[in-house]
Amino acid sequence: MTPENLLVRKFDKVLIANRGEIAVRIQRACHKLGLKTVAVFSDADRTAPHVRYADEAYHIGPPPASESYLRVDRLIEVARQSGADAIHPGYGFLAERAHFAQACYDADLVFIGPPPHAIEAMGDKQVARATVKAAGVPVVPGTEPGLEDDEMIAAAEEMGFPILVKAVAGGGGKGMRPVHRPAELADAIAGARREALASFGDGEVYLEKMIRDARHIEIQLLADAHGNIVHLGERECSLQRRHQKLIEEAPSFVVDEAMRQEMGAVAVAAARAVDYVSAGTIEFLVDRDKKFYFLEMNTRIQVEHPVTELVTGVDIVQEQLRVARGRRLPFTQDDIQMKGWAIECRVNAEDPYSNFLPSTGVISDISLPTGPGIRLDTGVYEGYEVTPYYDSMISKLIAYGETRGEAVLRMRRALEEYSIMGVKTNIPFHQHMLESHRFLSGQFDTRFVEERFSMTDREAENDLEAAICATLVAHRQGQQASQIVAPGSRDTTNWKWYGRWRRMR
Amino acid sequence: MKYITRVNGKEYEIEIDQEEQILVNGEPYAVNFQPLPGGGTLSLLINNRSLEATVDERREAYDVLIHGELYTVQVQDERAYRLAQARGVSLGAGGDTAIRSPMPGLVLDVLVEEGEEVESGEKVVILESMKMENELRASRDGVVLRVLVEKGASVEKDQELVVLGDASAAEEEEEAYEVAA
Numbered sequence: 001m002t003p004e005n006l007l008v009r010k011f012d013k014v015l016i017a018n019r020g021e022i023a024v025r026i027q028r029a030c031h032k033l034g035l036k037t038v039a040v041f042s043d044a045d046r047t048a049p050h051v052r053y054a055d056e057a058y059h060i061g062p063p064p065a066s067e068s069y070l071r072v073d074r075l076i077e078v079a080r081q082s083g084a085d086a087i088h089p090g091y092g093f094l095a096e097r098a099h100f101a102q103a104c105y106d107a108d109l110v111f112i113g114p115p116p117h118a119i120e121a122m123g124d125k126q127v128a129r130a131t132v133k134a135a136g137v138p139v140v141p142g143t144e145p146g147l148e149d150d151e152m153i154a155a156a157e158e159m160g161f162p163i164l165v166k167a168v169a170g171g172g173g174k175g176m177r178p179v180h181r182p183a184e185l186a187d188a189i190a191g192a193r194r195e196a197l198a199s200f201g202d203g204e205v206y207l208e209k210m211i212r213d214a215r216h217i218e219i220q221l222l223a224d225a226h227g228n229i230v231h232l233g234e235r236e237c238s239l240q241r242r243h244q245k246l247i248e249e250a251p252s253f254v255v256d257e258a259m260r261q262e263m264g265a266v267a268v269a270a271a272r273a274v275d276y277v278s279a280g281t282i283e284f285l286v287d288r289d290k291k292f293y294f295l296e297m298n299t300r301i302q303v304e305h306p307v308t309e310l311v312t313g314v315d316i317v318q319e320q321l322r323v324a325r326g327r328r329l330p331f332t333q334d335d336i337q338m339k340g341w342a343i344e345c346r347v348n349a350e351d352p353y354s355n356f357l358p359s360t361g362v363i364s365d366i367s368l369p370t371g372p373g374i375r376l377d378t379g380v381y382e383g384y385e386v387t388p389y390y391d392s393m394i395s396k397l398i399a400y401g402e403t404r405g406e407a408v409l410r411m412r413r414a415l416e417e418y419s420i421m422g423v424k425t426n427i428p429f430h431q432h433m434l435e436s437h438r439f440l441s442g443q444f445d446t447r448f449v450e451e452r453f454s455m456t457d458r459e460a461e462n463d464l465e466a467a468i469c470a471t472l473v474a475h476r477q478g479q480q481a482s483q484i485v486a487p488g489s490r491d492t493t494n495w496k497w498y499g500r501w502r503r504m505r
Numbered sequence: 506m507k508y509i510t511r512v513n514g515k516e517y518e519i520e521i522d523q524e525e526q527i528l529v530n531g532e533p534y535a536v537n538f539q540p541l542p543g544g545g546t547l548s549l550l551i552n553n554r555s556l557e558a559t560v561d562e563r564r565e566a567y568d569v570l571i572h573g574e575l576y577t578v579q580v581q582d583e584r585a586y587r588l589a590q591a592r593g594v595s596l597g598a599g600g601d602t603a604i605r606s607p608m609p610g611l612v613l614d615v616l617v618e619e620g621e622e623v624e625s626g627e628k629v630v631i632l633e634s635m636k637m638e639n640e641l642r643a644s645r646d647g648v649v650l651r652v653l654v655e656k657g658a659s660v661e662k663d664q665e666l667v668v669l670g671d672a673s674a675a676e677e678e679e680e681a682y683e684v685a686a
Contacts, residue, residue: 174637195638242637355642357607358635360662365545365559388608388635388662416572421545421561427573460513462556464529466576467510469549469558470567471519472527472538474580475506496544 003275005105006115008225008326011086012036014112015079016050017100018090019069020379021395022301023050026088029317038082040075042068044387049379056082063389069093072100076107086110086324092391095300096123112324114299118274122297125168126206132294135273137266140285140293142208149189152207156185159209165189167196168204173243175199178210211293213445214285216240217252218298219267220308222316223276224323230331231264232312233338235304237283239433241356241449246426247433248304249343249404250311253442254290263292264333270297279305279320285446303346303396306375310342310400341404343411345397345430347418349386352429352455358392361385364422364496369414373400373407386423394425408434432458507583512569512576602645603665610634612658617649617667630654630666641666648672 002008013036016023027037027050039054044063051057058078061068068074070093079087087104089095095113098120104111113119122128129139143155145168156163156179165188167175175196177188189205197203220232236252237245255263267282274297281302283295305316314336319329350356363384368376378395386392397414401407415431432455433439438448508519520528527536537550549556561568569576581589614631617623623643630641647669654666 191638198633351607354607354644355640357639357641358637360608364561367546367559388610390635392635418573419546419557419559419570421559421568421570424575428575431573460574460576462571462574463512463515463576464517465549465551465556466558466569466571466578467512467515467517467519468527468529468534468536468551469547469560469569469571470512470576470578470580471508471510471517471521472524472536472549473547473560473562473567474508474582475521475524478506478582 002225003115003277004117005102006225006277007105007108007110008277008324009085009110010325011110013038013055013082013084013086014321015040015075015082015084015087015109016054016090017069017075017087017094018092019045019048019050019390020393021377022090022092022303022379024053024379025377026090026317027053029315029321032315032318033321035321036084038078038084040069040078042389044385044389048384049381058082063387065093065389072097072103075100076103076109079107079109084109086112088112088320089300091300091303096298098123110324112320113278114274114276114280118276119299121274122299123169125166125170125296128296129294131273132270132297135269137270137273137294138292140208140211140295143206145204145206147206149186152189152205153182153185156207157182159207162210162212164208164210165192165205166208167192167200167202168206169200169202170196173240175205176243211285211287213288213447214238215252215254215444216245216283216295216446217255217263217286217292218281218283218302219263220302220305220316221267221271221276221280221282222314222319222323222329223271223278223280224329225277225326226328228329228332229268229271229276230329230333230336231267232308232314232316232336233260234263235281235307237304238444238446239439239449240446245304245346246348246449247343247345247430248307249341249407250307251338251341253404254286259290260338266292266294270294278323279316303393304344306377306396306398307342307344310375310398311338311340312336313339340400340402341407342398342400343404343407345411345415346393346426347395347397347420347430348426349392349394349423350426351424352426352432356426356429358388359386359424360388361423363394363420365419366421367417367419369397369417371410371414371417373410374398374414375400394420394423397430408440428458429455509581509583509586511579601650601668601670602647604629604641604644604667604669606632606660606662606664606666607639607641608632608634609662610639610660612654612656612660612666613638614656615652615654615667617652619649619652621649622672623647623649623669632660643669645669 015038016026030037036055039051039057040060041051042063060074094100098116101111101116126145162180165177175192177192179185179188192205193203215238223229234252235250237248239247281298284292286292349359366382375398399407399411510517540547545559559570567578610632613633625646627643628640632639650670651668
């Protein structure tokens, strides 16, 4: 039985309403299934990989997302124009906007995701809590939304600190504030309201008790339109900063088979409560006693889906496409076994030595890691400009091993090989983390990166070598002084230009 | 040719006569240096130890990426170094430091006032960009010499927001102001 307002039907051409690595990832799954792909792009993305790899590509507006990737009318229009009969939203942008799923339905387009009512129910934190609670899923104590500031302050005193201020329409850590002392609460509520209003156009916030020493562990689900829901085990996503995940792995250090099946069954129940279809994720907080609480459901494909793909062998995006075409899941719960270990590092244009400040600019040089057990999902290239218009993620580096140890060793090697110039990246953060005892022994929680992890004790190992390199470059440049121009007056650096010039000789 | 090269607070004296044999602080190193065709990457053999590095030239320094770690390296030939010494200026020490906006954005708050003492790592400006609130922090201990933006201002990438300096410099500036007044 197909849920209300969800079109499930065979389709041949998919419009991908997204950009970057996830757009490329979806195209790959489409090509594998013999489906044609339609890309959309803003002025900033004309030469992006997702445009070049697509069968067709359409310009949709200027760089700001609100004038391009968030334009529902433009996207529906491009679908009509191109003859696409389905839309994949990816993650971010419109992926969790019920009105977009509804607009697709109204335009007789297959939305490759859950039905609008499921997005709506799970997108509203309070409705989500109430819905899953009714289905027997444990939730974290908290307040209702719509309270005045003084009512929230009173409720907080009753619950006890620490607490979290969260935006009703929030996600990705935006509009969220931890509060440890009663005196800080009023400011935190104001700050969260301001950020939520700026990001989501809705300043409504509520409070939630903070679970101390909590781990963030989530369950990946796949559901077809015939009522079958299967979980693909857990992902450990505790290593995050300001609620942005940085490193994810599957399986989790603390989850054994019994706990996995218990969490999986609860997750399936939560999804069933909203007639879920497609790929989705139930996020849990797990406390020190391994008690788990429902945090939220992400009604979309997630950034970190590859780690689950590597340990289960399931191509999650392909299954999303198949399910949207009305096919049954090709496996049952009993067929799903986790094998080996996978780790993902999100490579962001951020400077880990300066409080993770975003770094913008042109990628002047890039070389990619390869080799056994390494997967790189990326949407950038040499000459690509990291702009402030979109998020700072450059790529996802994923390592697989028979054991966690093997995955870590492969990841360390790949991080060394991965060279990106022109913008600062958080690769040294990942290297430092993968060398830390706490990471290696699996002893971390969601506060670890922010409160107990520092880059200041990282010793740079190659000072001398770097000095020799730069001096030799300066020396050669000095000898070619007549060819050198001021930085910036040529479209490439003097050093690169020198290399090319030398080759032409 | 002699060079004075600085990286991460360390200083090396590097002498290059022939490229294959260089002296670092008087100690000989056998070096084989091969830029790769097409660009910034180079292969370096130092006493047969093989390293790959990527080099990018910036305003006053070279960025060198080795094994994922970025090194900012300042190179001066001996002549430039002596001239700078004679002028009493040395790279990377003292002087005023501007805190610049790392990206375009909106100033949500300025947390310091002119004349205020700050410690390295202290929050100075809250900047909204990429839909996130970003904390810009003091890069050194010192005194706030100038605050160049106010709350609510839109700023461009690399725009100076706050200038930090030494406490003594702040006093001098104040004295100069008093004299002028």
